[in-house]
Amino acid sequence: MIENRTNICDITPDIIRLAKLSEQSDIIESELFTKYEVKRGLRDLNGKGVLAGLTHISDVRATEIVNGVAVPAHGKLFYRGYNVEDLVNGFTRDNRFGFEEVAYLLLFGELPDKKELETFTELLSSYRSLPTSFVRDIIMKAPSKDMMNTLARSVLTLYSYDDRADDTSLPNVLRQCLQLISLFPLLSIYGYQTYSHYHDNNSLYIHQPVAQLSMAENILHILRPDNKYTPLEAKILDIALILHMEHGGGNNSTFTTHVVTSSLTDTYSVMAAAIGSLKGPRHGGANIKVVKMFEEMKEQIKDWTDEEAVADYLKKLLNKEAFDHAGLIYGVGHAVYSKSDPRAVIFKSFVEKLSEEKGLHKEFELYSLVEKLAPQVIAEQRQIYKGVSVNVDFYSGFVYSMLGLPMELYTPIFAIARIVGWSAHRLEELANNGKIIRPAYKPIGEDRTYVDLDER
Numbered sequence: 228m229i230e231n232r233t234n235i236c237d238i239t240p241d242i243i244r245l246a247k248l249s250e251q252s253d254i255i256e257s258e259l260f261t262k263y264e265v266k267r268g269l270r271d272l273n274g275k276g277v278l279a280g281l282t283h284i285s286d287v288r289a290t291e292i293v294n295g296v297a298v299p300a301h302g303k304l305f306y307r308g309y310n311v312e313d314l315v316n317g318f319t320r321d322n323r324f325g326f327e328e329v330a331y332l333l334l335f336g337e338l339p340d341k342k343e344l345e346t347f348t349e350l351l352s353s354y355r356s357l358p359t360s361f362v363r364d365i366i367m368k369a370p371s372k373d374m375m376n377t378l379a380r381s382v383l384t385l386y387s388y389d390d391r392a393d394d395t396s397l398p399n400v401l402r403q404c405l406q407l408i409s410l411f412p413l414l415s416i417y418g419y420q421t422y423s424h425y426h427d428n429n430s431l432y433i434h435q436p437v438a439q440l441s442m443a444e445n446i447l448h449i450l451r452p453d454n455k456y457t458p459l460e461a462k463i464l465d466i467a468l469i470l471h472m473e474h475g476g477g478n479n480s481t482f483t484t485h486v487v488t489s490s491l492t493d494t495y496s497v498m499a500a501a502i503g504s505l506k507g508p509r510h511g512g513a514n515i516k517v518v519k520m521f522e523e524m525k526e527q528i529k530d531w532t533d534e535e536a537v538a539d540y541l542k543k544l545l546n547k548e549a550f551d552h553a554g555l556i557y558g559v560g561h562a563v564y565s566k567s568d569p570r571a572v573i574f575k576s577f578v579e580k581l582s583e584e585k586g587l588h589k590e591f592e593l594y595s596l597v598e599k600l601a602p603q604v605i606a607e608q609r610q611i612y613k614g615v616s617v618n619v620d621f622y623s624g625f626v627y628s629m630l631g632l633p634m635e636l637y638t639p640i641f642a643i644a645r646i647v648g649w650s651a652h653r654l655e656e657l658a659n660n661g662k663i664i665r666p667a668y669k670p671i672g673e674d675r676t677y678v679d680l681d682e683r
Contacts, residue, residue: 255671258529263669271476274562274613276477276635277421279664280485283307284333284651285523287475289564299614301572302564306473307332315466315573324441324465326472327351330408333473333651334401352438354409355445358388362417362433370422374639375506377418379499382407386495393493397657404650411646412442415639416449422635432495443468446643450632450654459584460630467626470570470619471641473648475563479672480504484649489658489664501649502642514624517558517632521549521594521625531593541604558621559601578622585629594625 260267269277284307291300304311306329314332318325327348331339339347365384371377385407386392391399417433424431432452436445443465447456476485483504487497505511527549528536543549544556561568575595582591598617605615627637 246574259671261672265669270562271664276562279482279666280476282476282655283336284648284655285473285475287477287563289566299565301567302561302569304474307336309338311470312569312573314370315469318603319462319466324443324462326442326465326468329373329469329472330647333647334404334654351405351409351442352436353436354406354565355413355436357410357413358385361388366414366417367421369426370418372422372426372635373506374415374418374422374635375502375511375577375642377422378411378414378639378642379502380571381414381418382495382498382502385410386493389495392495395491395493395657397654400494400654400657401650404646404653407494407498408646408650411639411643412436412446412449415636416446419450419633419635419639423633441465442643445658446640457584459581463581463626464630466574466577467623467640468644470574471623473645473651476652478510479507480645481648481652485656486664488653489661491663494653497653498646498649501580501646505640505645511641513557513618513620514627514641515634515637516551516555517620518624518628518637520544520557521590521597523550524597525593526591530658531589532596537593538600538604541601542608545604545608556597556601556605558624559597559617560615561603561618561630564616565614565619567616568618571617571621574619574626578626581626581629587629590625594622 259265266277271277286305286308287301288303288305289300290297306314309332314325314329318328328339328344328353331344361381361384365381371380386636389403394400401511413436420432423429430452434449434454437448441461441659442460443620444456445610446464447461448454474481476482480501484497484501487500508516522539524540525531526538530536540549541556546555547554578594579588579591582588598621601617602615605611624637627634627640632640
C-alpha cells in the first residue's frame with residue numbers, strides 16, 4: 228500500500244524502494260560498451276567526440292598534424308573562420324564593444340560593415356522589451372531559487388505571446404532568435420531581482436534597458452541598484468560574453484539545439500531545452516564550483532604564495548580530502564583542449580587588469596599559481612591520455628565575483644552569451660532541412676515470457 232503523504236516533495240520509503248528497483252534494472256555493465264563498440268557519451272576511448280554533423284559556424288582546434296600524425300597543440304577557437312583572438316584584438320584595439328559585431332558574424336557568416344552593424348544593433352535594441360505586465364504576471368509569480376529555471380519558464384511562456392510561434396520559416400525563426408537574444412538579460416536579471424526581494428528581503432529593482440548601451444553595459448545597468456559601472460567592467464563582461472558565445476556543435480547544449488530543432492518544433496521549446504542542458508553542473512555550472520573551491524582554498528592556506536602549500540591542497544582535492552570530496556580540481560581540464568584553452572588565454576590579461584582595479588591582485592596571483600601547479604599535480608597523481616590546462620571557467624567565475632554579479636546569475640550569463648550560438652545552429656539545422664536526429668541504441672535485454680499477475 229502506498230503511504231499517505233502530507234508533502235508532495237517527501238521521499239517516502241516506497242519511493243526509495245522503487246528507486247532501488249529501477250536502478251537494479253537499469254545498470255549496464257561497462258564492459259558491454261566495449262564489447263559492442265558503443266561510443267559512450269558519443270566519445271571514443273580517447274575522449275574524442277564522434278562526428279555527428281557538419282557546421283560552418285565555429286571550429287575548436289586542439290591538435291596539429293606533424294608528420295601525418297595528430298599531436299596536441301595549443302587550442303584555437305574560430306568563429307566562421309576567424310580566430311577569436313583576432314576578433315577580440317580588433318574591437319578592443321578600436322576601444323569598442325564586440326558582442327553585437329560577433330553575434331552578427333555567427334548568425335550571418337560575415338563581419339558587418341559600419342552601416343550593417345548599426346542597423347543590427349538598432350534591431351536588437353528594438354526587441355529589448357517584454358510584453359506588457361510580463362514581469363508582474365510571469366516573472367514575479369512563484370519565483371524560483373534557480374535562475375536557469377526562471378529563464379526556461381519565461382522562454383516557454385513567451386510562446387503564448389507570439390502569434391507565429393510555430394512558424395519554422397527562416398525569417399520567422401530569425402526574428403524569434405533575435406528577440407530572445409535581446410530578452411535573455413531581462414528575463415535572467417528580473418528573475419534574480421524578484422527572488423532576491425521575496426526570499427532575501429532585499430529591495431526590488433526593475434530597471435529598464437537603455438537603447439544606446441551595448442549588451443554588456445545594459446546587463447550591468449539593469450542589475451546594479453545605482454546603474455553605475457566602470458568602462459573596464461563593461462569591456463571585460465563584453466569579452467566574457469563573446470568567449471562564451473559559441474563553442475562548436477558538439478557541446479551538450481548546442482547538440483541539444485540541433486536534436487530538438489530537427490523535430491521541427493518551435494523556437495521557444497528548442498531554447499528551453501538548450502537552457503535545461505546548460506543548467507546541468509557538468510556543463511554550465513563549473514565556474515561556480517571554481518569560485519567556491521577557491522574560497523575554501525584561501526581559508527585553508529595561510530600564505531597564498533607558498534607553492535608547496537598550494538600543491539598540497541591540490542593533491543587533497545584529487546584525493547577527495549578537500550572541498551566537495553569529488554576528486555576534481557575545478558576549472559582545470561577540458562574534453563577537447565589539452566595544452567591550452569584559447570578562451571582562458573585571451574581572458575587572463577583582462578582579468579589581471581580588473582583585479583588591479585578592484586584591489587584583488589593577490590587573488591589573481593593565487594589563481595595564476597594554481598594554473599601553473601594544477602597540471603603538474605594532476606600528471607603526478609593521475610594517468611592521463613592528454614595534457615591538461617585551465618579552461619575558460621577557471622577565470623570566468625573570478626571575473627563575475629569581481630564584477631559583483633550574484634552567483635545565481637553565473638550560469639544565466641553563460642546562457643545570455645550562448646543563445647547566439649544556439650540561434651546560429653538552429654538556423655543552420657533548418658537551412659539544411661535535414662532528417663530528424665535519431666541515433667541508435669542497442670538493446671541488450673533478454674526476451675521474457677509474460678506471467679499472469681496471480682502467478683508472479
